[in-house]
Amino acid sequence: MNFEKEIKKLLLKEFNLKDVQLSVPPNQDMGDYSFPCFSLSKKLKKSPNEIAIEFQNKLKTTKNIKQIKAIGPYLNFYVNNSLLAEEVLIEIHKQKKKYGSSHSGKGKKALIEHTSINPNASPHVGRARNAIIGDSITRILKFEDYKTKSHYYVNDIGKQISMLSIASEGKKITFENLLDMYVDFNKKLKDNPDLEKEILANLKKLEDGDKKIKKGFKQIVDVCIRGQSRLFSELGITYDAFDYESQYLWNNKTKDILNKLKKTKKLFVDEHGRQVLDLKGYNLPMKVPVYVLTRGDGTSLYSLRDLAYTIDKLKKTRKNNFVVLGEDHKLYFNQMKTTLSLLNLPSPKMIPYSFVLLKGEDTIGKMATRKGTVVLLSDLMREAKEKAIKAIKEKRGDNYSKKKIEQLSKDIAYGAIKFSMLKVSNEKNVIFDWNSALNFEGESAPYLQYTHARASSILRKANKRINTKNISFEFKTEEENKLIKSLKQFKEIVKKSIDEQKPNYIANYLVSLSQEFNEFYHKHQVIVEDAKIMEQRIILVDSVRQVLENGLNLLGINAPCEM
């Protein structure tokens, strides 16, 4: 049932208003919805307080709206709590793992590209933000019933690979030692500009089909992709497809695109011999509004290959096509969007996020693989897991088996890492700090997981089947009714979160739901003599547990039943 609609109808009917905006009072004992009377003040030539009282006296309560009360200039409405409780709790009980889905993607396809880390080294924490946000959005899309495919674009032919192929000559290549090689080589490059020529020459050879170079590149990329996949799959992040950029070197798609762009009459060859698209008049904030597509020697640039790739992605899924990119790509993405529009094509939707910054001695800056100023994801994962194991042993002694500790420590550690990134909005910089990344208390994944485990524990102890037929939905306490109202909100939070591609809405919601549950837990006993009260509290606890599980899953975080 829709209380808001009913209240609006009530107001519109009685007072002949065009439209009313309802708001929610700051706390529960002031009601569930309110109508601020300020706007009518001029028209009726009365004070808003007078209007509120007048309305209060005229309006009649209904089955759904139990009380209507003027509080100062506001007219406040109280809904029928037991009807609300019955509706919400039974819905959760029926839908279980699907509760919260609006099924808005039913019958639709979606495609999301995320992570797409350069295969040149073990990834740092900043890169992980992309993967974690992307994976969460993938999960939400699937939850909303979009037939979703996640793609990882492998930049396997860039300058960085060329650099590594030179740097690694005669050396053993492992996922772990690539970073050092890359950093060293970048230092050398600074002192020796001739190396730059060698790098480009290699790329030219590759594009001309040189087999030896091709093999060398592939070796490095394979090692990287294997290492990265292992790492991300350990985190519970997987991909439906790995798309290799190199395929756009040797197929004719890039040439086709250049031909098509020629027809727009905006393609020209500049003084360096590059093929460039003129983007004047599209309001792009650049000194020279162009999109450079090839090098002077005719080899393709990332921009051209990416264009071909994006068009391929659009062929698969024209709408609901997303790509998670760092904020540094914003302008670049607009260039591509404009170019696509010249070809009469739509653009994917960019999901931008800001960088994870690292505090230096007296500086603050983004992590740079090139400079080696990074915190590696693998190091963070290891530290977090060690901390989790220590905490489990401290708190639970020797109660858990080795196998269980292994699984639980991963759930907690990786959950904490993911949550620390998902709870802040995408566009906010995160300043990396070991303490808050490894935080297991307060607004953290372990807090939510603990709340879930606690609810699960009550249900285990109560050991009762839920039979919705006999339950009374007349909840007496403030804490219970507050929880029910929060449970009802979950669906709209999920919807908002996917509409705006912001997982942090869900993260923040779960924190406040957990806080409310823990308040309830400390104030009221669930397992009690009174069978009627116990039964209704059990379905409530089970509902909270279910919503926590569903919400955590959408963030890619496991919800253990015991911890």
Added chain:
RNA sequence: GGACCUGUAGCCUAGUCUGGAUAAGGCGUCAGCCUUCUAAGCUGAAGAUCCAGGGUUCAAAUCCCUGCAGGUCCGCCA
């Protein structure tokens, strides 16, 4: 120089789209609560010129303008 994002207690954040009632959490600090369903928890206290200045409005953290500070971009990189 141009463009985008961010600025809220000592620290980290929510709220800003869609203006509304005492600005909401967490960390840290201080004081309490485990013989009762898991203390990774709960209760209480202290702590805020919502970056600054103008404007719009009955009403501004929220909308508009002007500054300031931090991040990002404007490449024969990806």
